[in-house]
Amino acid sequence: MKKTAVLLYPQFSEYELSVALSILMQGGKPIITLGSNTKPIRGESGLNCIADLSVNEVELDNIDSLLLPGCMDISTLQLEESLLDFIRHLSAKGGMIASISSSPYLLAKAGVLKNKKYTVGLPLDGMEQLGCFELHNYSDELVVQDGNIITARGRGFIPFGICFGHALKLNFDENWY
Amino acid sequence: MKKTAVLLYPQFSEYELSVALSILMQGGKPIITLGSNTKPIRGESGLNCIADLSVNEVELDNIDSLLLPGCMDISTLQLEESLLDFIRHLSAKGGMIASISSSPYLLAKAGVLKNKKYTVGLPLDGMEQLGCFELHNYSDELVVQDGNIITARGRGFIPFGICFGHALKLNFDENWY
Numbered sequence: 001m002k003k004t005a006v007l008l009y010p011q012f013s014e015y016e017l018s019v020a021l022s023i024l025m026q027g028g029k030p031i032i033t034l035g036s037n038t039k040p041i042r043g044e045s046g047l048n049c050i051a052d053l054s055v056n057e058v059e060l061d062n063i064d065s066l067l068l069p070g071c072m073d074i075s076t077l078q079l080e081e082s083l084l085d086f087i088r089h090l091s092a093k094g095g096m097i098a099s100i101s102s103s104p105y106l107l108a109k110a111g112v113l114k115n116k117k118y119t120v121g122l123p124l125d126g127m128e129q130l131g132c133f134e135l136h137n138y139s140d141e142l143v144v145q146d147g148n149i150i151t152a153r154g155r156g157f158i159p160f161g162i163c164f165g166h167a168l169k170l171n172f173d174e175n176w177y
Numbered sequence: 178m179k180k181t182a183v184l185l186y187p188q189f190s191e192y193e194l195s196v197a198l199s200i201l202m203q204g205g206k207p208i209i210t211l212g213s214n215t216k217p218i219r220g221e222s223g224l225n226c227i228a229d230l231s232v233n234e235v236e237l238d239n240i241d242s243l244l245l246p247g248c249m250d251i252s253t254l255q256l257e258e259s260l261l262d263f264i265r266h267l268s269a270k271g272g273m274i275a276s277i278s279s280s281p282y283l284l285a286k287a288g289v290l291k292n293k294k295y296t297v298g299l300p301l302d303g304m305e306q307l308g309c310f311e312l313h314n315y316s317d318e319l320v321v322q323d324g325n326i327i328t329a330r331g332r333g334f335i336p337f338g339i340c341f342g343h344a345l346k347l348n349f350d351e352n353w354y
Contacts, residue, residue, distance in 0.1 A: 006223075015195035015354070021222035022192040031223045040227055045198035046183075046208045050217055050225045155353055176332055177192070 002064035003030045004168070005090075007083075007103075008051050009071050014043040016100045016154050017069040019177050020161035024067075027170025031067075034058055036080060044072050055082050065168060066090050070101020070121055070154055075130060077106075084110040094148055098164040101154035108132040118151040119144045179241035180207045181345070182267070184260070184280075185228050186248050191220040193277045193331050194246040196354050197338035201244075204347025208244075211235055213257060221249050232263050242345060243267050247278020247298055247331055252307060254283075261287040271325055275341040278331035285309040295328040296321045 004024055006017070024031055035041050035051030042048045066087065071077065087110040091097060099107050101121035107113045108120075109132050119139050120127065127133045142156035143163050150167060152160035162174045181201055183194070201208055212218050212228030219225045243264070248254065260283070268274060268289040276284050278298035284290045285297075286309050296316050297304065304310045319333035320340050327344060329337035339351045 013199070014191070015199040017224075018192035018195040018222070021224065022190070025222040033223065033225065045195070045202040047194075047198065047210065047224075048227045048229065050227060052225065157354075177334075 001028075001030060003032045003062055004065040004067055005058060005063045006031050006033045006067045007055075007069070008033050008035045008041045008049055009077055010041055011044045011072040012041070012069040013071060013101060013154065014045050014047050014069075016157045016160075017067065019158050020067055020098065020164050022177070023161045023165040023170065023172050023174075026172035027165055027168065029168060029170055032058065032063070036078065036083070055080070055086050058086070060086070060089055060093075063090060063095065065096040066098070067164065068097070068099040068103035068106060070103050074102035074105045075126075079106070079109060087112060091148065096148050096150070096164070096167050098150040098160065098167070100152045100157060100160050104151045105130060105132070107149065107151070112149065113137070116146040116149050117144055118146065118149065119153055120151060121153040178205075178207060180209045180239055181242040181244055182235060182240045183208050183210045183244045184232075184246070185210050185212045185218045185226055186254055187218055188221045188249040189218070189246040190248060190278060190331065191222050191224050191246075193334045193337075194244065196335050197244055197275065197341050199354070200338045200342040200347065200349050200351075203349035204342055204345065206345060206347055209235065209240070213255065213260070232257070232259050235263070237263070237266055237270075240267060240272065242273040243275070244341065245274070245276040245280035245283060247280050251279035251282045252303075256283075256286060264289060268325065273325050273327070273341070273344050275327040275337065275344070277329040277334060277337050281328045282307060282309070284326065284328070289326065290314070293323040293326050294321055295323065295326065296330055297328060298330040
């Protein structure tokens with residue numbers, strides 16, 4: 001079975017990620033975590049993690065979906081072109097992408113939110129400053145799916161995970177969480 | 178400020194831990210993660226983590242509380258006496274202990290559940306087999322606090338985190354989750 005890639009970056013939000021990860025596990029969907037490199041990456045709540053591979057090493061043929069947690073200040077991420085290219089290629093081949101909290105910024109930056117309805121956990125003035133969001137396509141719903149793109153605000157971490165699980169046609173108990 | 182120790186073991190449950198961790202972060206409470214050693218520890222959903230210290234290295238004077246996630250099959254954990262001693266010493270000096278899902282097994286094994294009302298995410302026959310639980314003190318509530326011991330079943334991961342945050346007198350937005 002193809003894998004879900006899970007992006008990790010410094011200050012990623014553990015709780016935003018964890019219910020989605022648990023649903024992937026329940027549904028028997030294998031994952032692979034990806035970082036800029038394989039040095040330790042500390043989450044916003046202090047969990048110190050090591051990615052399985054760097055984004056540069058992953059074989060796109062083995063991946064059919066992508067999960068992106070938010071992070072404290074996503075605009076300070078060192079945005080390597082390889083990360084944005086990875087998002088573009090996966091979206092171009094129809095991969096399901098689930099992105100929560102501040103991380104839709106990476107989708108907007110990669111150009112894959114174009115003409116898509118989305119939400120994001122950023123204030124409006126922050127979105128304007130970042131300059132890559134189509135503001136007229138913003139929705140204030142907690143979770144939004146438009147085609148292969150699922151976006152959510154941070155406090156929607158449970159329905160976000162459930163929406164991702166359904167989009168991947170996984171078998172899981174959504175009432176557990 | 179004294180720290181909350183967070184135990185990590187192979188197959189620990191990321192989602193059971195993550196809301197409590199986020200509440201500690203919101204409340205400005207520093208944490209330190211502890212493992213049997215500082216080799217990578219993979220959670221049940223695939224997140225690969227490194228503990229900050231091993232249980233043998235930690236200075237008990239710097240710790241006032243303890244958080245224990247569940248794990249897939251806690252009875253297979255290599256129960257080093259140092260881990261049980263750590264739990265005993267922390268409980269003896271009144272440290273607040275929050276333990277979810279299968280992990281109250283470690284508290285029962287260490288003897289700190291004696292005469293305490295508790296819950297646990299294990300089936301009754303499993304509890305009987307393990308032989309260290311006082312069955313008459315079991316409660317089927319989702320979260321139980323008795324003095325310095327908070328226990329919860331896995332699906333109570335949100336009220337569990339909130340109960341721990343209040344017990345530590347932290348300032349946080351409990352309606353976020």
